[in-house]
Amino acid sequence: MKNKSIKDVLTSTEMINVYIIVALSMVIGSINSNFLSVATVITLSRAIMVTMIFALGEMLVIVSGGIDVSFPAVACAALFVPIKLMVDNGINNVWFAFGLAIIIGLVFGALNATLTAVVKLPPLIATLGVSSLINGGMLAFFGSKEISNLPKAVDAISQKFLFTYTAPTGATYSLTVLFLIPVILCIGVALMLKYTMLGRGIYAIGGDQNAARIAGFNVVRIKYFVYMFAGAITGLGAMCYCILCRTANPKNLMGSEMMVIAAIVVGGTRISGGHGKVIGTVLGVVLVGLIQNNLIMAGVPAYWQKFVVGLVIVLGTSITSLKAKKIAQSAKV
Amino acid sequence: MAEVFLKLEGIKKSFGGVRALKGVDLEIRKGEVHCLAGENGCGKSTLIKVISGAHDPDEGNIFIEGKKVENLKPIDSIRMGIQVIYQDFAVFPNLTVAENIAMNRALMTGAKKMDWKEARKLAIEAMEMIGAKMDPDILVERLSVANKQMVAICRAIINDAKFLILDEPTTALTAKEVEKLFKIIRKLKEKGIAIMIVNHKLDEIYEICDKLTVLRNGEYVSNGDITEYDRARFIRDLTGRDIEEIKYSPEEDENEILRVEHLTRVGAFEDVSFTLKKGDVLGITGLLGSGRGELGDALFGLAPAQSGKIILNGKEIQIHSIQDAMNNKIAYVPEDRLTQGLFLERSILDNTMAASIKNYFKKGKLDYKAMEIATDDWIKTIGVATPSAKPAIRTLSGGNQQKVAIAKWLNTSPDLLVLNGPTVGVDIGSKSDIHAILHRLAKGGVGIIVISDDLSELVQNCNKMIVMRNGKVAEVIDNTVDETTLADMLSGKQGG
C-alpha cells in the first residue's frame, strides 16, 4: 500500500502484537536469563506449530464470514482413525497415515460446507453439531483408550530433524522436520489470499455475502473450498500432533478451539468476517503460545498463567473490536 | 429503429405473500436511455434484480439480444454484458476502493489471478472519467455515502458493458457530479449501449432519458417517448392522482423557536448565526464540503460545536452529545440511513419506536398495543408500502426505508427536527405527503430544518433558506428565488 501513513502502520494490529511480544520477551528475559536463547525459540516453535496449522484453517473460515468449532473433533478423528486402522491391519506407511487424515478432514469439511452453504444453518450451530456427532461416534466406536505404540514408519518421523542445537550446558534441542508444514502452509495461504481471485472471493463473501453473490462470485463453491481446505489442514495438523506426542489419543485435542480462535482474533482478524491476515494470525499464535509456555520461566505460578492468557485475550480482542467500532463511527471521507 | 437488446415478457415475482411484480413486459433498445419510473415499492429494483440474475422470476420470459435465457445467474448476466449500479451500491466495505472498482472486470473476464497494479490503474482511470477524488487504497467502509455511490458507478462504467442499469445513481451526488455522469451516459449511448435508469427526480429524467416505462404496484402502466409525457401526465401515470406543486408560505409569526449565534466547529463551519420563527421551514444548502451537513451533525451532538450559542424556545441549551440533543427534544434524520439511521434486520415497528421507546413504558412494562397503533398510524400517514409493521426493514424498497427513518424521528414529537436529505429516493407522491407533514408541524410550533442540495425541493418546501459556502453563511434568502439563481449562489457565482 503506497499511501498508508506511518502512523497507520505503527498502530496496526500486527505491530501492536509485535510490541507486546517484544515487551513480554524482555520482561521474561530480565527475570530469567535462560529465556533469551536459541533453545527457547526451538521449543516454542515446536509447541505452537500444531496450533498454527489449526489457526490457519480457522482464520480462512472466519474471514469468509463463518466459524468452525468442529476442528478439534475433526482432528481427533483424523489422527486416531488412521492409526487405529494401521495398527489393527499391520499397515506401516507414512503416506497412508497423512493421506487418510487429510481425507477425513476433507469429508467433514464438506459436511460443514453443505450444512452452512446449502442447508443454510448458522455456521456455529452447524459446526457444533458436526463436532458432537464426531465426538459421540469416536466414543462409541473406539472408547477413550489411546494407542501409544505408533506404527514404526510413522513414529520414525518424530526422530527426523531439520537441525540440532547444542546449548552451552550440553543439552540438545532439535527442530522437527514437521515444522516445514506450517511454514509452507503460511506462505501458501498468504499468497493465495492476496493474489488469487479465489482468495479475494473469500474476503468478498466475508465482507458482504449478498454483494458477492450479485457481483458474480460463486458463494457456495467458495464456502466449500474454505471449509474443505480448513478440514484438510486440520487433518494434516492432527497427524503432526500425533507424531509429536508419539501417541494417538482420541480426545486430547478436544476443547482447543477457544484458544485457537482467541489467537486469531488477537492477531487482528475480525470475528464478524472480511478482515484478517496470515501475518497477524502468526503473531497472535506466537503471543498466546509465549504466554502459555514461557510465563513459567519468569516465575509466574501456573494458576496465574491462565489469568494472564485471559487478560491478553480480552485486551487483544478489545483492541480489534474497538478499532472496528472507531472506523464505523469516524468521520467519512 | 435500433435493435432490441432486452425483452421481458410477463415477469412475475413474489416474496412470501408480497407480489412485487405481477406480469411486467419491457423492451430496451440499443442506444436508448430508458427511464423505469414508478412509486416506491412498485417493483423497479426487483425487476432490475431479475434482469441481473440476482432474483429468479416466478414466471415470465427473458430475451437478451433475441435469445431466450433461462435460469439466469449473476455471472451469466455479467458475461452477457449487463452491468448494474444497485440502489444500495452492493460494494464491499472491507476492500479498498481500487479493488472494488476493478472487481467487476476481473469477474467478467473470469480471471484467476488478482492483479493489484492493474486494479489501481483501472480505478484511477474510472475515477478520472467521473471526476471522483478518492484514495484508491482506502477501505470503502471509511467512505461517505456520496463516495460509496461513486465507487459503485465507477466499477460499472469502466467495463465495456452492452447494457448499463442504474438504480437511482444520483441520490447522494451533487449537481456537478450528476452532470459528469450524464455526460458519460450520453457518450455510452452514442456508442450504441442500451441504458436503463431509475430516478425519482423528474428534472433529471427529462434531461437524460429518451424513453419511459411507468410501473405501478408491480404492473405495467404506460410506455413511450419521453416527449409524449408532459409533467402532469407523468405525475398522473406515476401516482394515479394529480399533485399540485405549490410553494410553502406560512403567515408571519414573531415567536422565535430557535436562535443560533456564532456557532463554530473548527474545520467544519464558522460563525454561523440564524433564527427560526414559528411556522418557518428553514432550508440549509450548499455544495458538498460547504459545512451544511456538519452543521446538522453539530445541532444533534454528533460532532458538537466548539463555541457559540443555541437557544431553543427561549432557553439556552448545551449540546455536547447525542444524549443532550435528545434530552432537549431535538430529532435528526441523518444522511446515511443504511448505516446510521436504521436497524436493517429489525422490523418496521422496532425501527419506528427506536428513538421514542421510553415513552411507551407503563408501570415498568412496554405498552405493545400503543406501539402497534402508533406504527400503523405512521405507515398510513407517511405511505410506507408494506402489508404490516412486522417485516424487517431490509425487505422494504429503498424509498420506503427512508420513510421509516423519518417516521422514527417524527414519533419522538420533537421540538426541533433536523432532516439531512429527507426525501432522498422518495417518490414524488410521498414527497409531497412528507412535505405536508413538515408544514403542519411547523405551523404547530415545531422548528423544522431541511438540509439538502435538491434545489427544487428546497424552493418548494422552505420559506427561508441559508446558503453556505466554505463553512460560512453566504446568503440568507426567502423562497422567491428561482432554482438557477440558487444554483449560482451555491457555487458563489452570484450574490455577495
Ligand SMILES: Nc1ncnc2c1ncn2[C@@H]1O[C@H](COP(=O)(O)OP(=O)(O)OP(=O)(O)O)[C@@H](O)[C@H]1O
Ligand atoms: N427480499 C425481499 N423480501 C421481501 N419483500 C421484498 C424483498 N425485496 C423487495 N420486496 C418487496 O417488493 C416490493 C417491491 O420492492 P422494490 O425494491 O422493487 O421497489 P422499488 O420500485 O425499487 O422502490 P423504491 O423506489 O423505493 O426503490 C416492495 O413491496 C418490497 O417490500
Ligand SMILES: [Mg+2]
Ligand atoms: Mg428501488
